[in-house]
Amino acid sequence: MVNRVITGAHYGFGSWLAQRVTACAMAIYSVLFVIMLIAIRPGDYEAWHGMFVPVWMRLATILFWLSLCYHAWVGVRDIIMDYIKPTAARLVAHGLVIFALIGLAAWSVQILWRA
Amino acid sequence: MHIAHADMLHHTISALYFSARSVWVCCPDAVHHAPDGASQSKKVQHDSPHMADNNSRPKRYAPWYNVSPGNLPLPGLVSIFHRISGLGLFVMLWLLLWLFDRSMVSAEGYDWARSVLSGGFVKLVMTGLLWAFLHHFCAGIRFLLLDMHVGIELAPARRSSVVVFVVSLLLTLILGAALVW
Known part of the structure; x- marks a missing residue:
């Protein structure tokens, strides 16, 4: 066991686990979605839009997008931590990614639930 | 990752070592007369835990540590x-x-x-x-x-x-x- 110095920081286990849980959720959705696409072969707007009308499909899709946002946050945060060394630049990059992903999450809700 | 672990392990070894054999820090020559169990000591004496800035120690990478794609x-x-x-x-x-x-x-x-x-x-x-x-x-x-x-x-x-x-x-x-x- 590594001897930890208590700094008040988290040690990343929560993020690590969340990244994997969201990955599993997205993997299941992706496989089902591709199967749906190949089975239904939506050729026009009615069929395509109709795929996302049932509430369960909207919920599954929004869970996919929210999982994606969380998953991307952990992954991109890791990349930023590895390659952007100056603290100020790193924190700015973190902030931009957070805002971008919150925006993405809100947008995906709006797409699925607008009238 | 491996390097980080090796470093941490090395620091732990150093710390243990110095607490037990601190006299050798003062007179490095004694190292040469140390018994076999102390074979690490020559390495240890270069990075003393008393050093003010630990980061000033030059990083040592294994020669095979080349991560270019x-x-x-x-x-x-x-x-x-x-x-x-x-x-x-x-x-x-x-x-x-x-x-x-x-x-x-x-x-x-x-x-x-x-x-x-x-x-x-x-x-x-x-x-x-x-x-x-x-x-x-x-x-x-x-x-x-x-x-x-x-x-x-x-x-x-x-x-x-x-x-x-x-x-x-x-x-x-x-x-x-x-x-x-």
């Missing part, structure tokens, strides 16, 4: 492509969501999205994204299995990294033909 074994390539594909998907996400948005809003929007997706260059980009997604998908499953200590030995880990490349490329061909082209 040309020097990576296949599992290393799977790993770095996992990272690159993830970043690429993140960057292109807004384009995909924009197309999804337009295609969901009205029949005209749907036709517009279809016409965008029928362009040759866009199809090429979409095939690239499909490959990025499928590589990320397959490599991710491999990492989940490795996390659960499945196939963690060297030989199976190398085999599974080949499988990741082969399966993701095959799926890109199949799904690309079925959905993109």
Whole structure:
């Protein structure tokens, strides 16, 4: 066991686990979605839009997008931590990614639930 | 990662060592007369824990520690492509969501999205994204299995990294033909 110095920081286990849980959720959705696409072969707007009308499909899709946002946050945060060394630049990059992903999450809700 | 662990272990060894044999810090010559159990001591005396700035110690990397992509074994390539594909998907996400948005809003929007997706260059980009997604998908499953200590030995880990490349490329061909082209 590594001897930890208590700094008040988290040690990343929560993020690590969340990244994997969201990955599993997205993997299941992706496989089902591709199967749906190949089975239904939506050729026009009615069929395509109709795929996302049932509430369960909207919920599954929004869970996919929210999982994606969380998953991307952990992954991109890791990349930023590895390659952007100056603290100020790193924190700015973190902030931009957070805002971008919150925006993405809100947008995906709006797409699925607008009238 | 390995280097970090080695360093930490080394510091622990140093700390233990100095607490037991601190006299040798004062007179390094004694090292040469030390019994066999003290063979580490010569290394230890160079980075004293009393040093004011630990970072001033020059980093020592093993000579084989070369992580430039040309020097990576296949599992290393799977790993770095996992990272690159993830970043690429993140960057292109807004384009995909924009197309999804337009295609969901009205029949005209749907036709517009279809016409965008029928362009040759866009199809090429979409095939690239499909490959990025499928590589990320397959490599991710491999990492989940490795996390659960499945196939963690060297030989199976190398085999599974080949499988990741082969399966993701095959799926890109199949799904690309079925959905993109």
